[in-house]
Amino acid sequence: MSLTHEKHPYTVESVSRALTLVDHIVTAPNEGLTLAQIVRRTGASKGATHAMLRTLVDHGYLRISEPGPRYLPGMALIRIGDLASAREPLAGVSRSILTDLSQKSGLTVRIAQNDNGYPIFVERIDGPGTVRFYTSLGLRELPHVSSVGKAILAELPDERIKAIAENSGLEARTSKTITTIPRLMSEIHKVRLQGYAVDDEEDAQGVFCVGAAFFDHSGQCAGGISTTGIKTDQSLESVQRLGELVLKHANQITEVLGGKKRLKSVPK
Amino acid sequence: MSLTHEKHPYTVESVSRALTLVDHIVTAPNEGLTLAQIVRRTGASKGATHAMLRTLVDHGYLRISEPGPRYLPGMALIRIGDLASAREPLAGVSRSILTDLSQKSGLTVRIAQNDNGYPIFVERIDGPGTVRFYTSLGLRELPHVSSVGKAILAELPDERIKAIAENSGLEARTSKTITTIPRLMSEIHKVRLQGYAVDDEEDAQGVFCVGAAFFDHSGQCAGGISTTGIKTDQSLESVQRLGELVLKHANQITEVLGGKKRLKSVPK
Protein backbone atom coordinates (compact mmCIF):
# COMPACT_ATOMS: atom_id res chain seq x y z
CA MET A 1 0.00 0.00 0.00
CA SER A 2 2.69 2.46 0.95
CA LEU A 3 5.09 3.69 -1.68
CA THR A 4 8.34 2.05 -2.65
CA HIS A 5 11.18 2.68 -0.28
CA GLU A 6 14.24 2.57 -2.44
CA LYS A 7 17.28 2.47 -0.20
CA HIS A 8 19.47 4.93 -2.02
CA PRO A 9 22.46 6.17 -0.10
CA TYR A 10 22.12 9.93 -0.43
CA THR A 11 18.66 10.89 0.63
CA VAL A 12 17.01 13.26 3.08
CA GLU A 13 15.53 11.17 5.86
CA SER A 14 13.26 13.76 7.43
CA VAL A 15 11.71 14.57 4.08
CA SER A 16 11.16 10.89 3.46
CA ARG A 17 9.44 10.64 6.82
CA ALA A 18 7.29 13.65 6.01
CA LEU A 19 6.07 12.18 2.74
CA THR A 20 5.27 8.87 4.37
CA LEU A 21 3.32 10.84 6.92
CA VAL A 22 1.31 12.56 4.19
CA ASP A 23 0.57 9.15 2.74
CA HIS A 24 -0.72 7.97 6.09
CA ILE A 25 -3.04 10.93 6.43
CA VAL A 26 -4.34 10.70 2.92
CA THR A 27 -5.19 7.02 3.18
CA ALA A 28 -6.56 7.31 6.70
CA PRO A 29 -10.27 7.11 7.54
CA ASN A 30 -12.38 10.14 6.79
CA GLU A 31 -12.39 11.71 10.21
CA GLY A 32 -8.61 12.04 10.15
CA LEU A 33 -5.89 11.03 12.56
CA THR A 34 -4.85 12.44 15.91
CA LEU A 35 -1.26 13.02 16.85
CA ALA A 36 -1.36 10.04 19.18
CA GLN A 37 -2.60 7.74 16.44
CA ILE A 38 0.09 8.91 14.08
CA VAL A 39 2.79 8.39 16.67
CA ARG A 40 1.52 4.87 17.23
CA ARG A 41 1.69 4.14 13.51
CA THR A 42 5.09 5.64 12.77
CA GLY A 43 6.89 4.92 16.03
CA ALA A 44 8.50 8.36 16.08
CA SER A 45 8.47 10.61 19.11
CA LYS A 46 5.60 12.96 19.86
CA GLY A 47 7.80 16.03 19.76
CA ALA A 48 9.31 15.31 16.38
CA THR A 49 6.01 14.29 14.86
CA HIS A 50 4.43 17.43 16.13
CA ALA A 51 7.03 19.63 14.47
CA MET A 52 6.64 17.66 11.28
CA LEU A 53 2.87 18.06 11.29
CA ARG A 54 3.13 21.77 11.96
CA THR A 55 5.42 22.16 8.97
CA LEU A 56 3.01 20.28 6.73
CA VAL A 57 0.09 22.34 8.01
CA ASP A 58 1.99 25.57 7.39
CA HIS A 59 2.38 24.58 3.77
CA GLY A 60 -1.25 23.61 3.43
CA TYR A 61 -0.47 19.95 2.87
CA LEU A 62 -2.52 19.13 5.94
CA ARG A 63 -5.22 20.88 7.87
CA ILE A 64 -6.40 20.51 11.42
CA SER A 65 -10.02 19.68 12.15
CA GLU A 66 -11.34 20.90 15.46
CA PRO A 67 -12.22 19.64 17.90
CA GLY A 68 -9.89 16.89 19.07
CA PRO A 69 -7.10 18.10 16.82
CA ARG A 70 -7.25 15.64 13.96
CA TYR A 71 -5.14 15.93 10.85
CA LEU A 72 -6.74 15.88 7.41
CA PRO A 73 -5.52 16.35 3.84
CA GLY A 74 -5.10 20.04 3.04
CA MET A 75 -6.02 22.22 0.12
CA ALA A 76 -2.47 22.40 -1.14
CA LEU A 77 -2.67 18.72 -2.04
CA ILE A 78 -5.62 19.45 -4.30
CA ARG A 79 -3.80 22.38 -5.80
CA ILE A 80 -0.57 20.47 -6.41
CA GLY A 81 -2.42 17.47 -7.75
CA ASP A 82 -4.40 19.59 -10.15
CA LEU A 83 -1.27 21.34 -11.39
CA ALA A 84 0.47 18.00 -11.81
CA SER A 85 -2.51 16.60 -13.66
CA ALA A 86 -2.67 19.58 -16.00
CA ARG A 87 1.01 19.07 -16.80
CA GLU A 88 0.59 15.40 -17.49
CA PRO A 89 0.63 15.17 -21.28
CA LEU A 90 -2.12 12.57 -21.51
CA ALA A 91 -4.52 14.00 -18.98
CA GLY A 92 -4.14 17.52 -20.29
CA VAL A 93 -4.33 16.83 -23.99
CA SER A 94 -7.15 14.35 -24.03
CA ARG A 95 -9.63 15.87 -21.61
CA SER A 96 -11.97 17.22 -24.24
CA ILE A 97 -11.97 13.91 -26.10
CA LEU A 98 -12.81 12.11 -22.88
CA THR A 99 -15.56 14.56 -22.07
CA ASP A 100 -16.98 13.97 -25.50
CA LEU A 101 -16.90 10.22 -25.05
CA SER A 102 -18.54 10.52 -21.66
CA GLN A 103 -21.33 12.61 -23.16
CA LYS A 104 -21.89 10.33 -26.12
CA SER A 105 -21.85 7.13 -24.10
CA GLY A 106 -23.44 8.47 -20.93
CA LEU A 107 -20.82 6.52 -18.98
CA THR A 108 -17.88 7.17 -16.74
CA VAL A 109 -14.66 7.45 -18.73
CA ARG A 110 -11.08 6.83 -17.65
CA ILE A 111 -7.67 7.16 -19.21
CA ALA A 112 -4.50 5.34 -18.26
CA GLN A 113 -0.86 5.61 -19.20
CA ASN A 114 1.05 2.58 -20.31
CA ASP A 115 3.78 1.98 -17.76
CA ASN A 116 5.65 -0.99 -19.23
CA GLY A 117 2.46 -2.92 -19.74
CA TYR A 118 0.82 -1.82 -16.51
CA PRO A 119 -1.89 0.85 -16.56
CA ILE A 120 -1.68 3.98 -14.45
CA PHE A 121 -4.97 5.84 -14.48
CA VAL A 122 -4.44 9.58 -14.70
CA GLU A 123 -7.88 11.04 -15.28
CA ARG A 124 -11.50 10.15 -14.79
CA ILE A 125 -14.67 11.84 -15.96
CA ASP A 126 -17.92 10.79 -14.38
CA GLY A 127 -21.00 10.01 -16.40
CA PRO A 128 -24.37 11.53 -15.67
CA GLY A 129 -25.61 8.48 -13.78
CA THR A 130 -25.78 8.54 -10.03
CA VAL A 131 -23.58 5.49 -9.50
CA ARG A 132 -20.05 6.44 -8.54
CA PHE A 133 -17.04 4.37 -9.48
CA TYR A 134 -13.94 4.90 -7.41
CA THR A 135 -10.63 4.48 -9.14
CA SER A 136 -7.39 5.52 -7.62
CA LEU A 137 -5.45 7.78 -9.93
CA GLY A 138 -1.68 7.84 -10.25
CA LEU A 139 -1.23 4.27 -9.07
CA ARG A 140 0.19 1.34 -10.99
CA GLU A 141 -2.67 -1.16 -11.37
CA LEU A 142 -2.79 -4.81 -12.24
CA PRO A 143 -3.36 -5.15 -15.98
CA HIS A 144 -5.54 -8.24 -16.13
CA VAL A 145 -8.64 -6.90 -14.36
CA SER A 146 -9.45 -3.83 -16.45
CA SER A 147 -10.40 -3.30 -20.04
CA VAL A 148 -7.68 -0.69 -20.41
CA GLY A 149 -5.15 -3.07 -18.93
CA LYS A 150 -6.04 -5.77 -21.41
CA ALA A 151 -6.07 -3.33 -24.29
CA ILE A 152 -2.54 -2.30 -23.37
CA LEU A 153 -1.39 -5.88 -22.92
CA ALA A 154 -2.72 -6.76 -26.35
CA GLU A 155 -0.13 -4.45 -27.89
CA LEU A 156 2.79 -6.30 -26.32
CA PRO A 157 4.54 -9.40 -27.65
CA ASP A 158 3.15 -12.63 -26.19
CA GLU A 159 6.32 -13.33 -24.23
CA ARG A 160 6.09 -10.04 -22.41
CA ILE A 161 2.44 -10.62 -21.57
CA LYS A 162 3.26 -13.96 -19.99
CA ALA A 163 6.13 -12.44 -18.06
CA ILE A 164 3.87 -9.73 -16.70
CA ALA A 165 1.17 -12.23 -15.82
CA GLU A 166 3.65 -14.34 -13.88
CA ASN A 167 5.09 -11.33 -12.15
CA SER A 168 1.85 -9.71 -11.13
CA GLY A 169 0.11 -12.96 -10.32
CA LEU A 170 -3.39 -12.68 -11.88
CA GLU A 171 -5.04 -11.98 -8.56
CA ALA A 172 -8.78 -12.76 -8.46
CA ARG A 173 -11.15 -9.89 -7.80
CA THR A 174 -14.42 -11.59 -8.65
CA SER A 175 -15.43 -15.04 -9.76
CA LYS A 176 -15.11 -13.88 -13.36
CA THR A 177 -11.54 -12.61 -13.11
CA ILE A 178 -9.09 -14.17 -15.52
CA THR A 179 -6.68 -16.11 -13.34
CA THR A 180 -4.83 -18.41 -15.73
CA ILE A 181 -2.36 -17.58 -18.44
CA PRO A 182 -4.08 -19.64 -21.16
CA ARG A 183 -7.37 -17.86 -20.56
CA LEU A 184 -5.57 -14.53 -20.56
CA MET A 185 -3.88 -15.27 -23.86
CA SER A 186 -7.08 -16.30 -25.58
CA GLU A 187 -8.73 -13.15 -24.24
CA ILE A 188 -5.85 -11.08 -25.59
CA HIS A 189 -6.31 -12.78 -28.93
CA LYS A 190 -9.92 -11.65 -28.97
CA VAL A 191 -8.91 -8.11 -28.10
CA ARG A 192 -6.50 -8.02 -31.01
CA LEU A 193 -9.20 -9.11 -33.43
CA GLN A 194 -11.78 -6.68 -32.10
CA GLY A 195 -9.52 -3.69 -31.53
CA TYR A 196 -11.10 -3.10 -28.16
CA ALA A 197 -11.22 -4.93 -24.83
CA VAL A 198 -14.11 -5.82 -22.57
CA ASP A 199 -14.14 -6.21 -18.80
CA ASP A 200 -17.26 -8.14 -17.88
CA GLU A 201 -17.42 -8.02 -14.08
CA GLU A 202 -13.80 -9.15 -13.85
CA ASP A 203 -12.74 -6.37 -11.51
CA ALA A 204 -15.93 -5.70 -9.59
CA GLN A 205 -19.33 -7.33 -9.58
CA GLY A 206 -21.92 -5.59 -11.68
CA VAL A 207 -19.38 -3.37 -13.43
CA PHE A 208 -18.89 -3.52 -17.18
CA CYS A 209 -16.07 -1.76 -19.05
CA VAL A 210 -14.94 -1.34 -22.61
CA GLY A 211 -11.44 -0.08 -23.42
CA ALA A 212 -9.09 0.61 -26.28
CA ALA A 213 -5.45 1.58 -26.66
CA PHE A 214 -3.89 4.63 -28.28
CA PHE A 215 -0.40 5.29 -29.63
CA ASP A 216 2.24 7.99 -29.69
CA HIS A 217 4.44 9.32 -32.46
CA SER A 218 6.86 6.43 -32.14
CA GLY A 219 4.08 3.91 -32.68
CA GLN A 220 4.35 2.71 -29.10
CA CYS A 221 1.19 2.11 -27.11
CA ALA A 222 0.99 5.17 -24.88
CA GLY A 223 -2.03 4.07 -22.90
CA GLY A 224 -5.72 3.40 -23.15
CA ILE A 225 -9.17 4.74 -22.42
CA SER A 226 -12.30 3.02 -21.26
CA THR A 227 -15.93 3.44 -20.38
CA THR A 228 -17.29 2.13 -17.10
CA GLY A 229 -20.90 1.44 -16.27
CA ILE A 230 -23.14 -0.88 -14.37
CA LYS A 231 -23.70 -4.14 -16.16
CA THR A 232 -27.03 -4.43 -17.94
CA ASP A 233 -28.42 -7.08 -20.22
CA GLN A 234 -27.09 -5.73 -23.44
CA SER A 235 -27.02 -7.28 -26.85
CA LEU A 236 -23.84 -8.24 -28.59
CA GLU A 237 -24.39 -5.49 -31.13
CA SER A 238 -24.73 -2.79 -28.51
CA VAL A 239 -21.45 -3.89 -26.95
CA GLN A 240 -19.88 -3.79 -30.36
CA ARG A 241 -21.27 -0.32 -31.02
CA LEU A 242 -19.82 0.84 -27.72
CA GLY A 243 -16.50 -0.80 -28.54
CA GLU A 244 -16.30 1.01 -31.81
CA LEU A 245 -17.19 4.30 -30.15
CA VAL A 246 -14.41 3.86 -27.62
CA LEU A 247 -11.98 2.84 -30.33
CA LYS A 248 -12.89 5.90 -32.36
CA HIS A 249 -12.06 8.17 -29.46
CA ALA A 250 -8.87 6.27 -28.72
CA ASN A 251 -7.87 6.90 -32.32
CA GLN A 252 -8.59 10.59 -31.83
CA ILE A 253 -6.13 10.62 -28.96
CA THR A 254 -3.62 8.80 -31.12
CA GLU A 255 -3.97 11.57 -33.66
CA VAL A 256 -3.47 14.30 -31.08
CA LEU A 257 -0.34 12.54 -29.93
CA GLY A 258 0.91 12.52 -33.49
CA GLY A 259 0.81 8.75 -33.65
CA LYS A 260 -0.22 6.24 -36.23
CA LYS A 261 -3.46 4.36 -35.74
CA ARG A 262 -3.34 0.89 -34.33
CA LEU A 263 -1.86 -1.83 -36.47
CA LYS A 264 -4.30 -4.46 -37.64
CA SER A 265 -1.67 -7.16 -37.48
CA VAL A 266 -0.73 -8.95 -34.32
CA PRO A 267 2.56 -7.70 -32.81
CA LYS A 268 5.25 -10.34 -32.94
CA MET B 1 2.83 32.91 -5.78
CA SER B 2 4.51 30.65 -3.28
CA LEU B 3 2.65 29.55 -0.22
CA THR B 4 2.56 31.37 3.07
CA HIS B 5 5.69 30.95 5.13
CA GLU B 6 4.52 31.23 8.69
CA LYS B 7 7.56 31.64 10.89
CA HIS B 8 6.65 29.26 13.66
CA PRO B 9 9.44 28.33 15.99
CA TYR B 10 9.29 24.53 15.94
CA THR B 11 9.32 23.42 12.36
CA VAL B 12 11.33 21.04 10.19
CA GLU B 13 13.40 23.16 7.85
CA SER B 14 14.42 20.51 5.37
CA VAL B 15 10.82 19.43 4.91
CA SER B 16 9.84 23.03 4.39
CA ARG B 17 12.53 23.34 1.75
CA ALA B 18 11.34 20.14 0.09
CA LEU B 19 7.76 21.37 -0.20
CA THR B 20 8.87 24.71 -1.58
CA LEU B 21 10.86 22.76 -4.10
CA VAL B 22 7.80 20.76 -5.14
CA ASP B 23 5.99 24.04 -5.58
CA HIS B 24 8.74 25.29 -7.85
CA ILE B 25 8.59 22.20 -10.03
CA VAL B 26 4.85 22.16 -10.25
CA THR B 27 4.60 25.80 -11.32
CA ALA B 28 7.58 25.58 -13.66
CA PRO B 29 7.33 25.58 -17.45
CA ASN B 30 6.19 22.38 -19.09
CA GLU B 31 9.56 20.97 -20.03
CA GLY B 32 10.62 20.89 -16.38
CA LEU B 33 13.65 22.20 -14.53
CA THR B 34 17.22 21.01 -14.44
CA LEU B 35 19.19 20.74 -11.24
CA ALA B 36 21.19 23.80 -12.17
CA GLN B 37 18.06 25.88 -12.68
CA ILE B 38 16.65 24.77 -9.37
CA VAL B 39 19.87 25.60 -7.57
CA ARG B 40 19.80 29.06 -9.13
CA ARG B 41 16.23 29.61 -7.92
CA THR B 42 16.61 28.31 -4.40
CA GLY B 43 20.18 29.30 -3.65
CA ALA B 44 20.92 25.99 -1.95
CA SER B 45 23.97 23.90 -2.73
CA LYS B 46 24.03 21.43 -5.56
CA GLY B 47 24.75 18.50 -3.30
CA ALA B 48 21.92 19.13 -0.90
CA THR B 49 19.46 19.86 -3.67
CA HIS B 50 20.44 16.69 -5.42
CA ALA B 51 19.75 14.59 -2.33
CA MET B 52 16.45 16.37 -1.87
CA LEU B 53 15.40 15.73 -5.45
CA ARG B 54 16.36 12.09 -5.22
CA THR B 55 14.19 11.70 -2.15
CA LEU B 56 11.23 13.30 -3.88
CA VAL B 57 11.73 11.11 -6.94
CA ASP B 58 11.91 7.99 -4.77
CA HIS B 59 8.50 8.82 -3.38
CA GLY B 60 7.05 9.54 -6.81
CA TYR B 61 6.51 13.21 -6.08
CA LEU B 62 8.80 14.03 -8.98
CA ARG B 63 9.98 12.19 -12.02
CA ILE B 64 13.01 12.66 -14.22
CA SER B 65 12.65 13.28 -17.93
CA GLU B 66 15.52 12.16 -20.09
CA PRO B 67 17.50 13.49 -21.74
CA GLY B 68 19.09 16.45 -19.98
CA PRO B 69 17.83 15.30 -16.60
CA ARG B 70 14.88 17.58 -16.00
CA TYR B 71 12.54 17.28 -13.06
CA LEU B 72 8.79 17.08 -13.60
CA PRO B 73 5.75 16.50 -11.37
CA GLY B 74 5.35 12.83 -10.56
CA MET B 75 2.44 10.44 -10.46
CA ALA B 76 2.25 10.44 -6.69
CA LEU B 77 1.12 14.06 -6.82
CA ILE B 78 -1.86 13.04 -8.94
CA ARG B 79 -2.58 10.17 -6.62
CA ILE B 80 -2.36 12.25 -3.45
CA GLY B 81 -4.36 15.06 -4.99
CA ASP B 82 -7.10 12.70 -6.05
CA LEU B 83 -7.27 11.10 -2.64
CA ALA B 84 -7.38 14.52 -1.00
CA SER B 85 -10.10 15.63 -3.39
CA ALA B 86 -12.19 12.54 -2.72
CA ARG B 87 -11.93 13.24 1.00
CA GLU B 88 -12.98 16.85 0.63
CA PRO B 89 -16.62 16.87 1.72
CA LEU B 90 -17.78 19.30 -0.95
CA ALA B 91 -15.95 17.85 -3.90
CA GLY B 92 -16.90 14.32 -3.02
CA VAL B 93 -20.54 14.83 -2.19
CA SER B 94 -21.51 17.15 -4.98
CA ARG B 95 -19.82 15.59 -7.98
CA SER B 96 -22.91 14.01 -9.43
CA ILE B 97 -24.89 17.22 -9.05
CA LEU B 98 -22.15 19.11 -10.84
CA THR B 99 -22.01 16.56 -13.61
CA ASP B 100 -25.73 16.90 -14.02
CA LEU B 101 -25.48 20.69 -14.22
CA SER B 102 -22.69 20.44 -16.75
CA GLN B 103 -24.78 18.13 -18.91
CA LYS B 104 -27.91 20.24 -18.69
CA SER B 105 -26.14 23.52 -19.37
CA GLY B 106 -23.48 22.24 -21.74
CA LEU B 107 -21.00 24.39 -19.86
CA THR B 108 -17.97 24.02 -17.65
CA VAL B 109 -18.97 23.84 -13.98
CA ARG B 110 -16.97 24.71 -10.89
CA ILE B 111 -17.49 24.49 -7.16
CA ALA B 112 -15.79 26.54 -4.47
CA GLN B 113 -15.65 26.42 -0.71
CA ASN B 114 -16.36 29.52 1.31
CA ASP B 115 -13.18 30.39 3.17
CA ASN B 116 -14.24 33.37 5.25
CA GLY B 117 -15.74 35.11 2.26
CA TYR B 118 -13.05 34.06 -0.18
CA PRO B 119 -13.70 31.25 -2.65
CA ILE B 120 -11.43 28.23 -2.91
CA PHE B 121 -12.28 26.17 -5.97
CA VAL B 122 -12.11 22.47 -5.24
CA GLU B 123 -13.55 20.78 -8.31
CA ARG B 124 -14.16 21.48 -11.95
CA ILE B 125 -16.06 19.58 -14.60
CA ASP B 126 -15.53 20.53 -18.20
CA GLY B 127 -18.35 21.04 -20.61
CA PRO B 128 -18.51 19.37 -24.00
CA GLY B 129 -17.22 22.42 -25.84
CA THR B 130 -13.67 22.53 -27.06
CA VAL B 131 -12.75 25.72 -25.22
CA ARG B 132 -10.79 25.00 -22.08
CA PHE B 133 -10.96 27.21 -19.01
CA TYR B 134 -8.08 26.92 -16.61
CA THR B 135 -8.84 27.46 -12.97
CA SER B 136 -6.40 26.66 -10.27
CA LEU B 137 -7.94 24.42 -7.66
CA GLY B 138 -7.17 24.56 -3.97
CA LEU B 139 -6.12 28.20 -4.01
CA ARG B 140 -7.75 31.11 -2.23
CA GLU B 141 -9.07 33.42 -4.94
CA LEU B 142 -10.15 37.05 -4.96
CA PRO B 143 -13.91 37.17 -4.46
CA HIS B 144 -14.86 40.14 -6.64
CA VAL B 145 -13.94 38.70 -10.04
CA SER B 146 -15.99 35.51 -10.10
CA SER B 147 -19.67 34.74 -9.98
CA VAL B 148 -19.10 32.28 -7.16
CA GLY B 149 -17.12 34.87 -5.26
CA LYS B 150 -19.90 37.40 -5.51
CA ALA B 151 -22.53 34.81 -4.63
CA ILE B 152 -20.61 34.04 -1.46
CA LEU B 153 -20.05 37.70 -0.63
CA ALA B 154 -23.76 38.36 -0.97
CA GLU B 155 -24.38 36.13 2.03
CA LEU B 156 -22.18 38.20 4.31
CA PRO B 157 -23.13 41.35 6.23
CA ASP B 158 -22.30 44.56 4.36
CA GLU B 159 -19.59 45.51 6.81
CA ARG B 160 -17.73 42.29 6.22
CA ILE B 161 -17.96 42.71 2.45
CA LYS B 162 -16.42 46.16 2.67
CA ALA B 163 -13.67 44.88 4.93
CA ILE B 164 -12.84 42.11 2.48
CA ALA B 165 -12.90 44.49 -0.45
CA GLU B 166 -10.47 46.84 1.28
CA ASN B 167 -8.24 44.00 2.30
CA SER B 168 -8.08 42.23 -1.02
CA GLY B 169 -7.97 45.42 -3.06
CA LEU B 170 -10.44 44.88 -5.96
CA GLU B 171 -7.68 44.23 -8.45
CA ALA B 172 -8.67 44.80 -12.09
CA ARG B 173 -8.53 41.82 -14.43
CA THR B 174 -10.36 43.30 -17.39
CA SER B 175 -11.94 46.66 -18.19
CA LYS B 176 -15.22 45.33 -16.82
CA THR B 177 -13.90 44.28 -13.41
CA ILE B 178 -15.62 45.87 -10.45
CA THR B 179 -12.97 48.04 -8.84
CA THR B 180 -14.87 50.34 -6.48
CA ILE B 181 -16.73 49.53 -3.31
CA PRO B 182 -19.94 51.36 -4.28
CA ARG B 183 -20.18 49.41 -7.53
CA LEU B 184 -19.47 46.19 -5.67
CA MET B 185 -22.22 46.90 -3.13
CA SER B 186 -24.82 47.65 -5.76
CA GLU B 187 -23.81 44.48 -7.59
CA ILE B 188 -24.19 42.52 -4.36
CA HIS B 189 -27.61 44.04 -3.94
CA LYS B 190 -28.59 42.71 -7.33
CA VAL B 191 -27.26 39.27 -6.47
CA ARG B 192 -29.36 39.20 -3.32
CA LEU B 193 -32.48 40.01 -5.26
CA GLN B 194 -31.81 37.50 -8.02
CA GLY B 195 -30.47 34.65 -5.89
CA TYR B 196 -27.63 34.14 -8.34
CA ALA B 197 -24.59 36.12 -9.46
CA VAL B 198 -23.27 36.93 -12.91
CA ASP B 199 -19.70 37.50 -14.03
CA ASP B 200 -19.81 39.30 -17.36
CA GLU B 201 -16.19 39.34 -18.58
CA GLU B 202 -15.03 40.68 -15.23
CA ASP B 203 -12.33 38.07 -14.75
CA ALA B 204 -11.33 37.30 -18.33
CA GLN B 205 -12.38 38.75 -21.66
CA GLY B 206 -15.02 36.75 -23.48
CA VAL B 207 -15.86 34.62 -20.46
CA PHE B 208 -19.32 34.61 -18.94
CA CYS B 209 -20.21 32.92 -15.63
CA VAL B 210 -23.29 32.41 -13.52
CA GLY B 211 -23.00 31.31 -9.89
CA ALA B 212 -25.05 30.64 -6.78
CA ALA B 213 -24.33 29.87 -3.15
CA PHE B 214 -25.25 26.83 -1.07
CA PHE B 215 -25.54 26.31 2.67
CA ASP B 216 -24.69 23.76 5.33
CA HIS B 217 -26.64 22.42 8.29
CA SER B 218 -25.84 25.46 10.40
CA GLY B 219 -27.29 27.78 7.78
CA GLN B 220 -23.86 29.16 6.97
CA CYS B 221 -22.87 29.67 3.35
CA ALA B 222 -20.60 26.71 2.66
CA GLY B 223 -19.61 27.73 -0.84
CA GLY B 224 -20.93 28.19 -4.33
CA ILE B 225 -21.12 26.69 -7.79
CA SER B 226 -21.00 28.29 -11.19
CA THR B 227 -21.15 27.69 -14.90
CA THR B 228 -18.47 29.07 -17.18
CA GLY B 229 -18.71 29.59 -20.90
CA ILE B 230 -17.65 31.87 -23.69
CA LYS B 231 -19.74 35.02 -23.86
CA THR B 232 -22.38 35.04 -26.54
CA ASP B 233 -25.10 37.51 -27.34
CA GLN B 234 -27.74 36.10 -25.11
CA SER B 235 -31.07 37.46 -24.14
CA LEU B 236 -31.92 38.53 -20.64
CA GLU B 237 -34.32 35.64 -20.34
CA SER B 238 -31.75 33.04 -21.29
CA VAL B 239 -29.41 34.39 -18.63
CA GLN B 240 -32.23 34.22 -16.15
CA ARG B 241 -33.05 30.65 -17.14
CA LEU B 242 -29.41 29.72 -16.65
CA GLY B 243 -29.35 31.52 -13.31
CA GLU B 244 -32.33 29.57 -12.11
CA LEU B 245 -30.81 26.32 -13.30
CA VAL B 246 -27.62 27.04 -11.37
CA LEU B 247 -29.61 28.07 -8.31
CA LYS B 248 -31.63 24.88 -8.48
CA HIS B 249 -28.46 22.79 -8.42
CA ALA B 250 -26.98 24.89 -5.65
CA ASN B 251 -30.11 24.17 -3.64
CA GLN B 252 -29.63 20.47 -4.32
CA ILE B 253 -26.19 20.69 -2.78
CA THR B 254 -27.66 22.55 0.16
CA GLU B 255 -30.02 19.66 0.67
CA VAL B 256 -27.27 17.07 0.51
CA LEU B 257 -25.37 19.07 3.12
CA GLY B 258 -28.43 18.97 5.33
CA GLY B 259 -28.84 22.73 5.12
CA LYS B 260 -31.76 25.05 4.77
CA LYS B 261 -32.30 26.77 1.44
CA ARG B 262 -31.11 30.30 1.03
CA LEU B 263 -32.96 32.98 2.93
CA LYS B 264 -34.94 35.34 0.82
CA SER B 265 -34.25 38.23 3.15
CA VAL B 266 -31.05 40.23 3.06
CA PRO B 267 -28.61 39.27 5.85
CA LYS B 268 -28.14 42.07 8.34
Added chain:
DNA sequence: ATTATCCGTTCGGTATTGCCGAACATTGTT
Protein backbone atom coordinates in the same frame (compact mmCIF):
# COMPACT_ATOMS: atom_id res chain seq x y z
C1' DA C 1 41.40 17.94 -32.31
C1' DT C 2 41.90 20.39 -28.08
C1' DT C 3 40.29 23.26 -24.71
C1' DA C 4 36.91 25.29 -22.16
C1' DT C 5 32.17 25.33 -19.90
C1' DC C 6 28.61 23.62 -17.95
C1' DC C 7 26.13 20.17 -15.64
C1' DG C 8 25.26 16.14 -12.72
C1' DT C 9 27.05 13.14 -9.25
C1' DT C 10 29.90 11.65 -5.27
C1' DC C 11 31.87 12.37 -0.95
C1' DG C 12 34.43 14.02 3.37
C1' DG C 13 34.08 17.15 7.30
C1' DT C 14 31.48 20.14 10.23
C1' DA C 15 27.97 22.55 12.52
C1' DT C 16 23.34 22.82 12.25
C1' DT C 17 19.13 20.85 13.34
C1' DG C 18 16.01 17.68 14.01
C1' DC C 19 15.16 14.02 17.30
C1' DC C 20 14.33 12.12 21.92
C1' DG C 21 12.49 12.25 26.44
C1' DA C 22 10.71 14.54 30.03
C1' DA C 23 7.95 18.20 31.84
C1' DC C 24 4.05 21.13 31.31
C1' DA C 25 -0.57 22.28 29.65
C1' DT C 26 -5.08 20.91 28.20
C1' DT C 27 -8.96 18.35 27.35
C1' DG C 28 -12.40 15.00 28.39
C1' DT C 29 -13.76 10.91 31.37
C1' DT C 30 -14.93 8.07 35.31
Added chain:
DNA sequence: AACAATGTTCGGCAATACCGAACGGATAAT
Protein backbone atom coordinates in the same frame (compact mmCIF):
# COMPACT_ATOMS: atom_id res chain seq x y z
C1' DA D 1 -12.50 16.28 41.72
C1' DA D 2 -9.03 13.32 40.44
C1' DC D 3 -7.45 10.82 36.71
C1' DA D 4 -6.17 9.50 32.19
C1' DA D 5 -5.14 10.46 27.76
C1' DT D 6 -3.67 13.80 24.43
C1' DG D 7 -1.41 17.94 22.71
C1' DT D 8 2.47 21.31 23.32
C1' DT D 9 6.97 23.19 24.78
C1' DC D 10 11.69 22.78 25.55
C1' DG D 11 16.70 21.50 26.95
C1' DG D 12 20.51 18.68 25.50
C1' DC D 13 22.88 15.64 22.55
C1' DA D 14 23.82 12.91 18.54
C1' DA D 15 22.70 12.37 14.02
C1' DT D 16 22.34 14.22 9.70
C1' DA D 17 21.63 17.42 6.28
C1' DC D 18 24.24 20.95 4.38
C1' DC D 19 28.34 22.99 2.11
C1' DG D 20 32.12 22.95 -0.91
C1' DA D 21 35.30 20.77 -3.52
C1' DA D 22 36.55 17.31 -6.73
C1' DC D 23 35.46 13.99 -10.34
C1' DG D 24 33.41 12.44 -14.75
C1' DG D 25 30.62 13.17 -18.75
C1' DA D 26 28.61 15.76 -22.23
C1' DT D 27 28.28 19.67 -25.21
C1' DA D 28 30.00 23.99 -27.15
C1' DA D 29 33.72 26.94 -28.61
C1' DT D 30 38.23 27.88 -30.40
